[in-house]
Amino acid sequence: MDFGFTKEQESFRQEVRDFLEKKIECGAFEIISNGWLENSSQEFSKEMSERGWIGMTWPKEYGGQERTYMDRAILMEEMLTCQAPIAYHFLADRQVGPAIIHFGNDDHKKEYLPKIINAEISMVLGLSEPNAGSDLVSVKTYAKEEGDFFILNGQKVWTTGAHRADYIWMIVRTDLDAPKHKGISEFILDLKTPGVTVRPIINIAGVHSFNEVFFEDVKVPKENLVGVKNRGFYQLMAQVDYERAGLERLMQNYPVFVNLVEYVKKEKRNGQPLSKDPMVRNTLAELEVEYQIGRLFCYQVAWTLTQGRIPNYEAALCKAYCTQYEQRLSDAATRILGLYGQLMPGSKWAPMNGEAADSYLWSVSYTLQGGSLEVLKNIVATRGLGLPVAKK
Amino acid sequence: MDFGLSEEQEILRKSTCNVMEKECPPAFVKETIKDEKGYSPELWRKMAELGWMGFIFPESYGGIDGSFLDFTILLEEMGRACLPSPFFSTVILGGLPILEGGNEEQKDELLPPMINGDLILTLAITEPPGKYTPDGIGSRATKSEKGYILDGTKLFVPNAHIADYIIVVARTKDGVDADGITLFLVDAKARGVTCTPLLTIAGDKQFEVALDKVEVTHERILGDIDKGWHIIEKIWPKVIVAACGEMVGGAQQTLKMTIDYAKEREQFGRPLGCLQAVQHFCADMVADVDGCRYITYQAAWMLSEGLSCVKEVAMAKAWCSDAFKRVTKQGQQVHGAIGFTEEHDLHLYYKSAKKWELLYGDSWFHREAVAEQMGL
Ligand SMILES: Cc1cc2nc3c(=O)[nH]c(=O)nc-3n(C[C@H](O)[C@H](O)[C@H](O)COP(=O)(O)OP(=O)(O)OC[C@H]3O[C@@H](n4cnc5c(N)ncnc54)[C@H](O)[C@@H]3O)c2cc1C
Numbered sequence A: 001m002d003f004g005f006t007k008e009q010e011s012f013r014q015e016v017r018d019f020l021e022k023k024i025e026c027g028a029f030e031i032i033s034n035g036w037l038e039n040s041s042q043e044f045s046k047e048m049s050e051r052g053w054i055g056m057t058w059p060k061e062y063g064g065q066e067r068t069y070m071d072r073a074i075l076m077e078e079m080l081t082c083q084a085p086i087a088y089h090f091l092a093d094r095q096v097g098p099a100i101i102h103f104g105n106d107d108h109k110k111e112y113l114p115k116i117i118n119a120e121i122s123m124v125l126g127l128s129e130p131n132a133g134s135d136l137v138s139v140k141t142y143a144k145e146e147g148d149f150f151i152l153n154g155q156k157v158w159t160t161g162a163h164r165a166d167y168i169w170m171i172v173r174t175d176l177d178a179p180k181h182k183g184i185s186e187f188i189l190d191l192k193t194p195g196v197t198v199r200p201i202i203n204i205a206g207v208h209s210f211n212e213v214f215f216e217d218v219k220v221p222k223e224n225l226v227g228v229k230n231r232g233f234y235q236l237m238a239q240v241d242y243e244r245a246g247l248e249r250l251m252q253n254y255p256v257f258v259n260l261v262e263y264v265k266k267e268k269r270n271g272q273p274l275s276k277d278p279m280v281r282n283t284l285a286e287l288e289v290e291y292q293i294g295r296l297f298c299y300q301v302a303w304t305l306t307q308g309r310i311p312n313y314e315a316a317l318c319k320a321y322c323t324q325y326e327q328r329l330s331d332a333a334t335r336i337l338g339l340y341g342q343l344m345p346g347s348k349w350a351p352m353n354g355e356a357a358d359s360y361l362w363s364v365s366y367t368l369q370g371g372s373l374e375v376l377k378n379i380v381a382t383r384g385l386g387l388p389v390a391k392k
Numbered sequence B: 001m002d003f004g005l006s007e008e009q010e011i012l013r014k015s016t017c018n019v020m021e022k023e024c025p026p027a028f029v030k031e032t033i034k035d036e037k038g039y040s041p042e043l044w045r046k047m048a049e050l051g052w053m054g055f056i057f058p059e060s061y062g063g064i065d066g067s068f069l070d071f072t073i074l075l076e077e078m079g080r081a082c083l084p085s086p087f088f089s090t091v092i093l094g095g096l097p098i099l100e101g102g103n104e105e106q107k108d109e110l111l112p113p114m115i116n117g118d119l120i121l122t123l124a125i126t127e128p129p130g131k132y133t134p135d136g137i138g139s140r141a142t143k144s145e146k147g148y149i150l151d152g153t154k155l156f157v158p159n160a161h162i163a164d165y166i167i168v169v170a171r172t173k174d175g176v177d178a179d180g181i182t183l184f185l186v187d188a189k190a191r192g193v194t195c196t197p198l199l200t201i202a203g204d205k206q207f208e209v210a211l212d213k214v215e216v217t218h219e220r221i222l223g224d225i226d227k228g229w230h231i232i233e234k235i236w237p238k239v240i241v242a243a244c245g246e247m248v249g250g251a252q253q254t255l256k257m258t259i260d261y262a263k264e265r266e267q268f269g270r271p272l273g274c275l276q277a278v279q280h281f282c283a284d285m286v287a288d289v290d291g292c293r294y295i296t297y298q299a300a301w302m303l304s305e306g307l308s309c310v311k312e313v314a315m316a317k318a319w320c321s322d323a324f325k326r327v328t329k330q331g332q333q334v335h336g337a338i339g340f341t342e343e344h345d346l347h348l349y350y351k352s353a354k355k356w357e358l359l360y361g362d363s364w365f366h367r368e369a370v371a372e373q374m375g376l
Helices: A007-025 A042-050 A069-081 A087-103 A106-117 A232-244 A254-266 A278-306 A314-336 A338-342 A351-366 A373-384 B007-023 B026-034 B041-049 B068-081 B087-101 B104-116 B228-264 B276-304 B310-340 B346-358 B363-373
Strands: A123-126 A142-146 A149-157 A167-173 A184-190 A196-202 A208-221 B121-124 B140-143 B147-158 B165-171 B181-187 B193-198 B206-217
Touching: A007 A069, A042 A087, A069 A278, A087 A106, A087 A123, A087 A167, A087 A184, A087 A232, A142 A167, A149 A167, A149 A184, A167 A232, A184 A208, A184 A232, A254 A278, A254 A314, A254 A351, A278 A314, A278 B276, A278 B310, A278 B363, A314 A338, A314 A351, A314 A373, A314 B276, A338 A351, A373 B276, B007 B041, B007 B068, B026 B346, B068 B228, B068 B276, B087 B104, B087 B121, B087 B147, B087 B165, B087 B181, B087 B228, B121 B147, B147 B165, B147 B181, B147 B193, B165 B206, B165 B228, B181 B206, B181 B228, B228 B276, B228 B310, B228 B346, B276 B310, B310 B346, B310 B363
Parallel strands: A123 A167, B121 B165, B140 B165
Antiparallel strands: A142 A149, A149 A208, A167 A184, A196 A208, B140 B147, B147 B206, B165 B181, B193 B206
8 A cells, every 4th residue: 555646746746736837827717616627728728738638548659648547637636726727628538538549440549539639629428318317328319320321310418518519429329129228329420510409508507518419310421430339338338437537526616625715714703713613613624534535536546547447336436425525515615604605706795706606506416417426326336335236 | 656455465454354253253252342351361362472462563572563554454354353352452552652652671671571462551541521632631640759649530441450551641740731741650450549440332341540649650650751741642643543443444344244234135025235225325335434444544654654644644533433433323224123133243333433433532523633734
């Protein structure tokens, strides 16, 4: 056992920190919760790309750096600490790239990987549909084979960032007769293809973050199918462990915590700093302990991946735990601020720029996106602990 | 970072686990708890032969100079078995202060027999206020011709009835500060020492130790006069993390028993473990148990490496106190009424979790330390 970082890891962390400090100094971005997901800047992504920080774990033959998942976790921890604007490349870097490396053919790899690494294209995930949320095998969007093309019809929903992305990575039905999970394939599709319509959905924080995406007789070239036809669901299951593993599930509202600690030190109640109130101290210390536990969970997953192993239940456990922590954080923040806890960003009198209230709204989504809390617990119980699966 | 055990650590864990499974099954635990002595001298001898008592002590005293990290593995296995023994009080509460604060003669006299299993030790720190801070120490040590005379009431002193020596924390100067506290090695059979057993939730042996004009000679002072609290402060992080080590093992075992039960017990024609409510209880327990493990071993590793870790130690005990208790509560729920019977083994852990929660500071206490470290 060893809970330290190597010299190389420490100096890498420092390198990332120095880079970010300069960026913040020159006002390149603001430190706001959910920035990793909402703040998209191709320019910033390109600067990361120049430093080899996109696709950094990928094989060198595709332009990657073959660095460890530990290094990637360190990079992410620093990026998330200040909520750097990494949304442009984030999903492609975390998920689509590795999926292409695992399941794509040479043409896919040559076509997409360099563009992802160079921050030339942005990608989003089209998995969920109106009637396929947790029960993803029920997707109905259908790709019908016709000559050299598939003709795509149907709808995706909750597609985060589709309004600003170039490509969508999706699962669609390719066999109507096979059992549900044996008739799904994975596709990559240019969102500018004729017949694709992206329609905004406004979330409860008042933000246009996710979308509906409609497909009407969209002609998809056959080579856009990635992996084996009708094996898409199994391919996807192998990919989500990467999706679930990251520090981005612990640190989405990290600035709230930092600002809250500063706030209670300065703010006075009855002539005393709020930080001297035993309730406040206990609450913040509890959050800190919980945060540090979550951090260990995340690094444990990164360590497992670095060993070349796929996390078993750990990734699901990590996300289940960490997102609940984020929810407790935003709730505690609003309570500690008292009446001011209801004030939204931009409001007169809003402490911490209204981030507590804002994050309280966003936090609803934390335990849903990327696999709901309950579904993750199911995975821990059945896959991790070997508890029996109920017969339907 | 490396979250796994090395090959040697795995061997240590396995072999300790094997000894515990063979020598300390639940039936033995229950029987021993009921026994007035509260431990088995035969097993105590075996533990000494295995080198456990000397695990973290220098070779010059007959120890094996093992790392504190590896020692935590040993403690985890003891916690898993709920081992009733004076190991914690002898080695950690007794041995460490002697190693840290004793002079050469005291160490030469006391550590080798302790390591050989011939000496049982304990520490009398807490008093009626029930505090682990200097302001909780009120027992008086008054200067006399030969040394000092001790008066006062010590509470929650583990294994005082079988101890050869009790390290007594007492005031050589009035006040509530750390300055003015001195440690004394008191012969447990000395005149004026009266031990009265307390009835504890987990059945471990804790005592009121009444000190009535107990004479101690100069040779029996441990460390410098008035500066005894330094010794306590020095060893305390290890005391806390050692406790956490035992809690990790207990929590892990509770989880295992619960999962095994959920797979085997059938209701409505299928195992309980099929039921999602039960599955989610179990998934929550895993987060608690894995959390206990990582946060504890992180602190143990930092102690081994000699790194400053005030916050990490406090975080470990804050988390383990709450999490181990939650795990035992959930475990009881999943077991239903059978878990509420004395015949079943689960209650050993339910009780043990409460004991470890309250000893050496609960989560409120340690979160306050975390708050301080956060600059609040
Ligand atoms: C902010 C946000 C961003 C998102 N971004 C994307 C995206 O970019 N791309 C994309 O494809 N999807 C995205 N999603 C969709 C997300 O993956 C789904 O919301 C999620 O999988 C749950 O599906 P659902 O919302 O249909 O809920 P449902 O599946 O209908 O579930 C509703 C409730 O029932 C519970 N439940 C369902 N099944 C079970 C079960 N078997 N056991 C126990 N409880 C169960 C759930 O836990 C939940 O509490 C996003 C969602 C949010 C909120």
